[in-house]
Amino acid sequence: MESGFSQALLAALTLQAGYNSALVAIGAGLLGAAAGAGGTFLFLRKRALVSDAVAHATLPGIGIAFIVMVMMGGDGRSLPGLLIGSALSATLGLLLVEWIARRTRLPEDAAIGAVLSVFFGFGIVLLTVIQTMSSGRQAGLESFLLGSTAGMLYSDAITIAVGGALSVGLVVLLRRPMTMVSFDPEWAAASGVNVRGVDLAIMGLVMAVTVIGLKIVGLILIVALLIIPPVTARFWTERTERVVWIAGALGGLAGYLGAALSASAPDLPTGPIIVLVSFTLFVASLLLAPVRGVAAALWRHRRFQLDVHRRQGLLALARGEPIFDRLTLKVLLREGLLRPDRVATPDGAARAAKVLRDEKRWDVARAVYRDETISGRYDGLTSIEAVLTRDEIADLDRRLGPPVPVASSEGAA
């Protein structure tokens, strides 16, 4: 059973698991990449939730497009027709959110909530009505809610590939205005950028990705593909363009891997599995990313705490004060600065003397350099040599007089 699954997974990953699986894996990979790159500026513009309204607003368009196509005597399930319908109603939903937020006193999140639920509810009503219609092979429209890959066609994969490539192309073309608007919209407007136009372009990207993703992921989960990859990418870089590329790569990886996983076992839904793979990448980044990750932050905090305790312990040694704090004692003992009988080792005594000396130097420095750019850099932990030059320290020492030694185990012995 176990080896059966891994064999199937390997086959799916190398596109050997059958024609349909290969199409789905490639399509999902492209969709993931387009969604990740296209969602980056949505995330940076802090409008992630608008995409949820846009996605839910596609549903009535799907229903209406189906009804119209059936009434015109065509195939109600023609994918291009359904996608055009979904795009039209998503546009309407988006403009409605914009209009409410702009023209009324309602905040944008209230507008999003209202539009999202009303459009989605109306869409569900339409789907129910369609179920009672006698013609048009209505079965399967509800698969746009959560996506379905069972009947994926070559032409569907082509639609996704073309739409995805156009989306990525638009991101590359508009990366500068979108960066300006996301970082500093007022300055962008003052510099002559059409902020509203750029915002609409960002939303247009979201809509394009949503529409081409309806088939595989469905309208409820597409938001995850737009938002999770950029959020994940943010853990790994401090540069906007790299967030775009990393998000695209992570989204593509999640799409491909998720599709392969769901093809490796019966009854695993593709869309939700892709979202879970994407989420796994997010959690790994959240925990392990080098600077912004949780582990790195904890480690930095711990190191800082030990620095503080070490310094306080050494100062106490230098001043001959007793040390009670357990962590302070632990640090000094473990680093060989203190003997178990609480007498300073020679090393500890030397460093204690240095800490006390630096503390006195800083007192003088604060009086000498009234300029806060120098004295403001005193934090008690950074060594004075890192802030002041050798000559400046020598000058302070002249004013201070000779250093005072600290008693150590050798002195006591």
Place this chain on the structure above:
Amino acid sequence: MQQGEVRLATDGGRAMSPTVPVDSPFAVQEMTVSYGEKPVVFNVDFTAPPESMVAIVGPNGAGKSSLLKAALGIVPSISGRVTVFGEPLATARRRIAYVPQRASVDWDFPTRVIDVVLMGMYRELGLLKLVRRPHRERAMACLARVGMADFADRQIGQLSGGQQQRVFLARALAQGADLYLLDEPFAGVDAATEKAIIDVLKSLKAERKTVIAVHHDLATVADYFDHLLLINVRKIADGPVATTFTAQNLQATYGGRLATAHIDQLQLASG
């Protein structure tokens, strides 16, 4: 007070001549800005003299920032015309650099100091032209001018408030403009930054550029600026600092909010 040089706008400024000042780097006419039905800027006329350093001064909520933002089209105005170097705003944007308030952006944004300055060149780079070495060198020169060259590779969130303000100024310098509009450039910055910024602004004036700044510190008006616009929703007075920065005008601008004792300590024009 030399009444000849000070135009007191007693009736909301309507008495001003409506002709477009061709030689002025920055002129607004009949500017009114309103959020809802309460005007925050009402019927303000102002013409900045060429190559001047102008302070826009007034109490909190007097519409100083709104006047600048409306003049730049960042917020909509109810009425008003803006002329920059004799041209309408749309064609003159390339000659303008704006420095917004620090609080207006998200400092956790994924961008480094050098990237922010390079953004100042996006207008000339267009959509596709790649950032090359000369651009980077120019961006570094702008950073050096505000004393921030050592911080080029830092993420912007790691900077202090004053350093962030200097990076904003460097971005404006990278725009290579002739008119600099600054919104409270000295708000909440350290002494070293204030010095660095005013040095740059004075050097811009020496290069025959025009600098207009919303300013809140009355104690430094006379040291930093040579021209003054006093507003409190309406224009109270404008003209050279030497003749306009008077106790009488300040009293008219701030009303009871400015203690007489405080006014006495200021370096005022003889009036």
